[in-house]
Amino acid sequence: MSNDTNVDDPPADGAPEEESVPSAQEESSRTDDGSAGDGQGQAVDSSDTTGDVEAGAEDTTSVADEEPTDPLEESLSLLDGSSESDATDGDSDELAEGSPSDDETPTEDDIETVEDLGSSVEVDPGVEIDEEIEDEDLLGGLKIDSTEDIEVPDRLVDQVIGQDEARDIIIKAAKQRRHVMMIGSPGTGKSMLAKAMSQLLPKEDLQDVLVYHNPDDGNAPKVRTVPAGKGEQIIDAHKEEARKRNQMRSILMWIIIAIIVVYAIIARQILLGILAAGIIWLIFRYTSRGIDAMVPNMIVNNGEQRTAPFEDATGAHAGALLGDVRHDPFQSGGMETPSHDRVEPGSIHKSNKGVLFVDEINTLDVRTQQKLMTAIQEGEFAITGQSERSSGAMVQTEPVPCDFIMIAAGNLDAMENMHPALRSRIKGYGYEVYMDDTIEDTPEMRRKYARFIAQEVERDGRLPHFTRDAVEEVILEAKRRAGRKEHLTLHFRNLGGLVRVAGDIARAEDTDFTTREHVLQAKGRSRSIEQQLADDYIERRKDYELQVNEGGVEGRVNGLAVMGEDSGIMLPVMAEIAPTQGGGKVIATGQLKEMAEESVQNVSAIIKKFSDVDLSEKDVHIQFVQAGQQGVDGDSASITVATAVISALEDIPVDQSVAMTGSLSVRGDVLPVGGVTHKIEAAAKAGCTKVIIPKTNEQDVMIEDEYKDMIEIIPCDNISEVLDVALMGEPQKDSLVDRLKAITGSALDKSGPGATGTGSSPSPQ
Numbered sequence: 001m002s003n004d005t006n007v008d009d010p011p012a013d014g015a016p017e018e019e020s021v022p023s024a025q026e027e028s029s030r031t032d033d034g035s036a037g038d039g040q041g042q043a044v045d046s047s048d049t050t051g052d053v054e055a056g057a058e059d060t061t062s063v064a065d066e067e068p069t070d071p072l073e074e075s076l077s078l079l080d081g082s083s084e085s086d087a088t089d090g091d092s093d094e095l096a097e098g099s100p101s102d103d104e105t106p107t108e109d110d111i112e113t114v115e116d117l118g119s120s121v122e123v124d125p126g127v128e129i130d131e132e133i134e135d136e137d138l139l140g141g142l143k144i145d146s147t148e149d150i151e152v153p154d155r156l157v158d159q160v161i162g163q164d165e166a167r168d169i170i171i172k173a174a175k176q177r178r179h180v181m182m183i184g185s186p187g188t189g190k191s192m193l194a195k196a197m198s199q200l201l202p203k204e205d206l207q208d209v210l211v212y213h214n215p216d217d218g219n220a221p222k223v224r225t226v227p228a229g230k231g232e233q234i235i236d237a238h239k240e241e242a243r244k245r246n247q248m249r250s251i252l253m254w255i256i257i258a259i260i261v262v263y264a265i266i267a268r269q270i271l272l273g274i275l276a277a278g279i280i281w282l283i284f285r286y287t288s289r290g291i292d293a294m295v296p297n298m299i300v301n302n303g304e305q306r307t308a309p310f311e312d313a314t315g316a317h318a319g320a321l322l323g324d325v326r327h328d329p330f331q332s333g334g335m336e337t338p339s340h341d342r343v344e345p346g347s348i349h350k351s352n353k354g355v356l357f358v359d360e361i362n363t364l365d366v367r368t369q370q371k372l373m374t375a376i377q378e379g380e381f382a383i384t385g386q387s388e389r390s391s392g393a394m395v396q397t398e399p400v401p402c403d404f405i406m407i408a409a410g411n412l413d414a415m416e417n418m419h420p421a422l423r424s425r426i427k428g429y430g431y432e433v434y435m436d437d438t439i440e441d442t443p444e445m446r447r448k449y450a451r452f453i454a455q456e457v458e459r460d461g462r463l464p465h466f467t468r469d470a471v472e473e474v475i476l477e478a479k480r481r482a483g484r485k486e487h488l489t490l491h492f493r494n495l496g497g498l499v500r501v502a503g504d505i506a507r508a509e510d511t512d513f514t515t516r517e518h519v520l521q522a523k524g525r526s527r528s529i530e531q532q533l534a535d536d537y538i539e540r541r542k543d544y545e546l547q548v549n550e551g552g553v554e555g556r557v558n559g560l561a562v563m564g565e566d567s568g569i570m571l572p573v574m575a576e577i578a579p580t581q582g583g584g585k586v587i588a589t590g591q592l593k594e595m596a597e598e599s600v601q602n603v604s605a606i607i608k609k610f611s612d613v614d615l616s617e618k619d620v621h622i623q624f625v626q627a628g629q630q631g632v633d634g635d636s637a638s639i640t641v642a643t644a645v646i647s648a649l650e651d652i653p654v655d656q657s658v659a660m661t662g663s664l665s666v667r668g669d670v671l672p673v674g675g676v677t678h679k680i681e682a683a684a685k686a687g688c689t690k691v692i693i694p695k696t697n698e699q700d701v702m703i704e705d706e707y708k709d710m711i712e713i714i715p716c717d718n719i720s721e722v723l724d725v726a727l728m729g730e731p732q733k734d735s736l737v738d739r740l741k742a743i744t745g746s747a748l749d750k751s752g753p754g755a756t757g758t759g760s761s762p763s764p765q
Contacts, residue, residue, distance in 0.1 A: 071212035072224040075234045075296065127151075129447070138472040139450050140443035146513055147454035148465040156196035159455055161448045162439040162490045163189050167196075169431045174200035179376070179406040179426045181361075183414060184435025187493025194310070194357040194407040201308035201405070205353045209300035209400060210234065211340045221340035223398040228302035238295040253284040299345040299383075299400070300352065309354030311404075313347035316358075318368050322346040322375070323383035323400065325392030339395045343383055348375050351404040361408040362417035369419040372406075376425055379403045406430075438487040441479065445488055449475050452492065456499045463503030469516040474499060477523065481566065483677060485699035501526045530564030534682065537569060548572070549687035552653030552728040558688060559624075559640035560661040560679035561632070568675065568682030570659060572625040573637060575644035580619045588622040588641075598635070603642045605666045606719065607649070620645055636673035638664035639692070639722050646723065653728045659683035660692035660722065668719040672696040677703055684711040692716050692725055 127142055127149060134141030144150060153159050160167045166182060166189070173180050174197045182190045208231030212222040226234065257277045264273020302309065313321050323346035328337050348356060358364070364372070375381040380399035385392025408418075408426055415423065426432070439445055450471050457463045466474070477498060481489040489495065502522035506514040527535075548556070555575040563569055588600045600622060607620070622641055624632050639662040647654045661679050663671035676697045683691045684707040693701070695715035716722050724737050 070224075071222055071296065072210070072226070075210075075224075075238065134443035137443070138446060138475050139468065140446035142447050142450055144450070144468060146465045146467050147450065147457055147471060150451050150454040152451065152455050152458050155199055156192060157200065160189055160193060160196065161452050161492065162445065162488070163193065163435060166193055166433045166435060169433055170197050171200065173197065173405065173431060177405055179408075179430030180433060181408040181423070181426045181430070182433045182435055183410060183412060185411065185437055185491065187491045188435040188437065189490070189492060190407075190409040190435060191312070191357060191359065194312075194355055194409070197405065197407065198308045198310035198355040201354060203305070203307060206302040206305055206308070207300070207352065207401065208232075208298055208302055209345070209349065209352070210296040210298050211343045211397060212296045213294060213338050213340045218339050219395045221343060221395070221397045223400050224296075225401060228305060231298045231301055232303050235296065235298055242295055249284055253280060256280055297341050297343060299343055300349055309351050310357065311347040311351040311354070312357050312359075314357070314359040315363065316347055317386075318365075318371075319344070319386040320347060321364075321368060322371055322381065322386070323349055325383065325385040325390070325395040327385070327387070327390040327392055340397075342392060342395070343397055345383065345400070346381075348372070348381060348402040348404060349383070349400050352401050354404055355407055356404040357407045357409070359409040360414060361410050361422075362414040366419060369422050373419065373422045373425055375402050376406055376422075376429075436490055438482040438484055439490055441482075441486045441488050446475055449478060449488065452495075453499055456496050457503065460500060460503065462507065463500065464506045464512060464514050466499075466502075466514045466519075467516070470502065470514050470519050473516045473519040474502075477519075480677065480702040480704075483674070483700055483702070485702075498522055498526050528564055528566055530567035534563050534567040534569040535685070548656045549689075551656050553656055554651055554653050555644050555648035556656070557640045557644040557647070557654050557726065558656060558659040558683070558686070559637045560659050560683060560691070561636070562675035562678055566678055568678035568680070570682055570686040570688070571632070571637070573640045573644045574623045574625060575641070575648040576621045576623075577645075577648050578619045578621060580617055584616040584618050584620075586620045586622070589624070600641055602635075602666050603638055603645065603664060606642060606664070606668055607645055620648075635663045636661050636675075638662065639670060639716075639719065642719055643722060643726050647727065654726050655690075655728050657688055658690045658692065658726050659686070659688040660726065662692065662694045662697075662716070662722070664719060670694045670716050670718055670722065676700050680711065680713060681707050690714055690725070692722055 127144060130137070130141040130143060132141075142150075157167065157171065169180060170193050172178070180197075182193065184190065206228035207225040208228055210224050210226065210231055212224065214220050214222050257280055260276050260280065261273050264270055264276070267273075318324075324344045325339065326337075326342040326344060328339075328342060330336050361369075371381070378399070379402065381402050382397050382399045384396040385394070387393060406426060410418075453466050453471055453474055457465055474495070475488075478488045478495055481491065481495070483489075498519070502519045503514050505521050505525070506518045509518075511518075549558070557573050559571045559573045561569055561571040586600060586604045588597065604620070622645065624637070640660055642664055643654060643660065646652075659679075661673055661676065663673050665671055672694045676693050677700065680691050680693070680701065680703050684703075688711060690712045692714050693716070695717045698713075698715045701713060714725055716725070720737050727737075
């Protein structure tokens with residue numbers, strides 16, 4: 001027989017006893033728990049009847065002639081009996097049917113269905129737009145004086161900016177109840193989208209979950225579900241019944257004690273009477289605990305829930321995620337706590353009919369992921385003690401409903417340690433979404449960024465609104481942080497940090513609005529730890545004269561690197577040629593990672609091809625000066641290494657006022673790298689007057705205004721152009737460049753690449 005069999009359904013043999021008219025109590029239970037009214041039982045109801053089905057045909061005899069044995073039926077009959085007025089009865093009937101009260105009933109105009117939602121959101125209702133200047137205007141043509149003029153949408157799904165594909169998928173997933181896995185960088189809106197989904201799900205399906213004492217097996221508590229709001233009424237009815245019983249028992253106890261004491265006084269057996277009274281008190285004291293044990297434990301209460309539940313289980317241990325049973329130090333002697341009172345729900349149970357959000361999904365251990373996968377598949381999961389040393393490990397409830405929508409999130413590395421079966425289950429019954437880091441810069445997006453600032457001000461509640469020029473400065477910073485020409489960053493958490501710091505500065509000055517000056521101050525104060533370390537590193541190098549930014553030195557080049565995501569630093573590279581003692585080698589030091597080592601090997605291919613020196617008799621030593629414990633990773637120092645080695649081989653000095661960054665192919669082409677904006681600013685801070693970057697990175701340069709007059713940006717296509725700019729000494733340099741041009745097959749403009757330096761550097765505007 002299937003587990004979907006309901007205790008109220010007739011048996012297969014069609015016994016005439018089962019066809020009798022059910023009692024009022026049975027009708028109430030069938031209506032309230034929803035198991036028989038719609039022809040299909042709740043997930044938990046199937047588990048509730050499993051034991052009855054396995055017991056055999058004897059348990060399927062007529063229940064119409066017997067007292068109700070299901071704890072929920074007893075609760076409902078007790079609740080019906082405690083109703084003393086028509087108003088109370090009406091409230092109970094409304095809650096039993098799962099309908100909201102009159103105050104909470106939405107009007108037809110207020111109801112918004114998923115079908116009403118789309119990918120287009122009204123960005124600026126009530127705000128005029130100047131379409132003639134929207135392409136050039138940093139605010140996309142918005143005619144506002146401050147963010148106070150911008151209306152903020154009420155729903156989270158309408159506040160999402162830039163992630164249109166992910167937003168549309170969330171809307172579809174909410175409609176079809178699909179799981180979603182979102183992969184992307186931190187701060188791109190994953191948790192916000194998960195919360196938005198909980199607002200799109202219907203509320204009418206919510207349930208309260210009750211755990212009852214099992215008189216047959218105390219370690220196997222029974223689990224029942226009722227419509228949201230009905231659980232509190234059941235608990236109150238049970239507590240009232242327990243109070244009345246305890247009151248009657250207390251009255252009976254004192255009557256018995258009084259009789260014993262009077263008899264003892266008459267019989268002049270005072271000591272024996274006191275002893276007997278104490279025994280009676282103890283008997284009544286410990287037997288009364290059985291009455292308290294009959295009060296169910298409500299582990300999930302959705303009575304006051306206005307939207308579908310949202311549970312953030314990020315970093316949760318097994319007990320918090322899957323449920324647990326508390327340890328009972330007093331397990332006998334009448335002092336123990338009933339097992340059903342020690343049951344604690346997990347996030348998977350609290351999110352029943354709602355959304356379970358787990359960020360950094362790969363941090364869950366494999367066993368927890370396997371159990372989570374089971375909960376997703378079955379829609380129910382029994383609660384047991386998670387610690388084998390706890391008395392709770394002896395307890396296991398009936399399956400508890402956990403019909404949730406799973407929103408898994410993480411960075412790109414999250415997929416590496418994620419259980420393949422769990423990912424397959426999400427992908428097979430849902431969607432996988434990659435969160436973008438940047439988005440194309442359009443007038444509409446700039447208007448949405450202005451609305452983002454208004455959202456942050458309203459959400460914080462303590463910040464002054466931003467003036468128009470302050471909003472423009474934040475949008476400029478969004479362009480700069482994107483690292484790509486004509487793009488805006490989607491790392492809103494970090495950008496929101498800048499907004500809050502600027503607002504805090506304005507509030508400290510007791511101004512009515514946050515101005516551009518406040519935003520500029522905030523950019524300095526909200527620097528990342530990496531940027532602060534990089535600035536301190538540059539200052540210390542100046543103190544010890546480790547930084548050279550003038551003159552010419554053989555075999556030394558000022559390279560550039562990035563610390564973290566938004567911090568540049570100058571990293572000198574030195575090369576030395578020495579006689580070999582056992583075959584020519586290329587030896588690189590400075591804690592090089594795998595990719596950096598491979599880039600050194602690529603550079604050696606070019607050197608061997610053009611050089612007249614027999615490298616089989618020479619060792620090439622390359623040192624990344626003061627690379628630190630983190631070492632060097634990536635190949636962005638390839639042209640730096642090549643220039644240093646060629647300078648050492650040919651005894652040609654390198655101009656120390658030049659810094660450089662760029663990858664290098666084995667054919668001598670300069671390839672694009674990341675972080676060019678931060679590297680250029682680091683070179684300017686270090687005192688260099690020229691910086692060489694790959695020509696393909698020219699469109700990504702978004703340096704601050706203060707650095708534009710400090711440094712000349714020179715884009716290069718090949719190694720011959722790099723050497724022509726970096727090396728000093730005209731006769732030797734010209735001969736070397738001519739030889740190298742013949743190898744790389746590149747033609748060098750006689751006017752020199754320096755002529756297109758700063759003129760080709762785009763400004764943030």
